[in-house]
Amino acid sequence: MINCIIVDDEPLAMSLLENHISKIDDLKLVGKAQNAMQAYKTLQNQTVDLMFLDIQMPHLNGIDFLKSLPQKPRTIFTTAYRDFAIEGFELEAVDYLLKPITFERFFKSVERIMRTTAAHTEDFILVKTEGMHRKLTLSEIVYFESQGNDIKIVLITNEIFISKSKITDLEQTLSSKSFVRIHRSFIINSAFVTAFNNNEIVVNNHKIPVGRSYKKEFEALISSVSRNKLL
Template identity: 85%
Template structure:
């Protein structure tokens, strides 16, 4: 869980950020401040991993406030002005978001942070399912199945979920991470392959067909297995 705070003197902007934060399971809003002084008190009294920091605020702007901190939390600047972008990145900000901040842009910034956080070293993907963004560790995914415009994701606990995605995009994302596409509709986690023939895999007791056009990938997989590299 990443503890975060919002520092913004605009109630509507702060409310929008709070709404965005509520949609991501790994984020926990632990405080809100209207100015740098209030934010400083929060930082003194609790552990903060991520700060959503407005720049144009009364008394002390966000740039100067961040510069003044001896220990700086990860920071995403939120502002209506482009002029401070270079200075913001010089302070090693995670990102620089221009208001009004859409959830899509907010999500990209947070995803970048999650992928680079020490506490999230195990590979995972973020999917949108049932109106929420859900984190799935690759180690718990048995296989992906394309179903029209959707992707069915089958997990080790026999649970499954549906996400709007393209299997070709998933194939690129999963490249080099222990998954192989064996059919136009299936990508499997090679760690769960227990048996195979020339045209079928047994993946955690599920029967998965092998497509002719994916024979090269399948042959590479079986060759690796025969050398005891995978199984």
């Protein structure tokens, strides 16, 4: 069962979504809110898996409301405006539905969530590269390399993407994943380690230097790799 809430200041739009939800057995409507403040109270008092969130609302719009949440439920934006689509996906929204929302389009969006709820969803990051916002699955990334104000991203396929980002921001985002920073310019995916010595490490045939100030992280990585018999 997927607990969901509707956040929308338009009664007709809310009623339509409520009707759509009622047709799907796996969805349970646990709350409705006409503005961000009401929605915040619901999120504090209820376990919410999915939020249908309007964008143009009084006092605080949906984009800013979602940004303000420390713990974000999966979110489907529901709006009459196309202008916020890119910003919505930058917040890792599941989908962006344009009003009036047909049941067919609604079901297509929700079915994706039901499918990923039943099966493990791989972690991913969203990066802006070559004028596009691209979704990259973490398990396909071999390493990140800082290049001035850019980050080079190398995939297992040897594809390379360049994105505007800071390696320190990436390090924080990936800290709980299988990625380790072993140099001021490099973060590697430990799953691809195949060889190493005291000065460098090989990931998927790429030789990466080990920075002097990252010896502790390097030693912890090698200990973990050896313990799990990856080498």
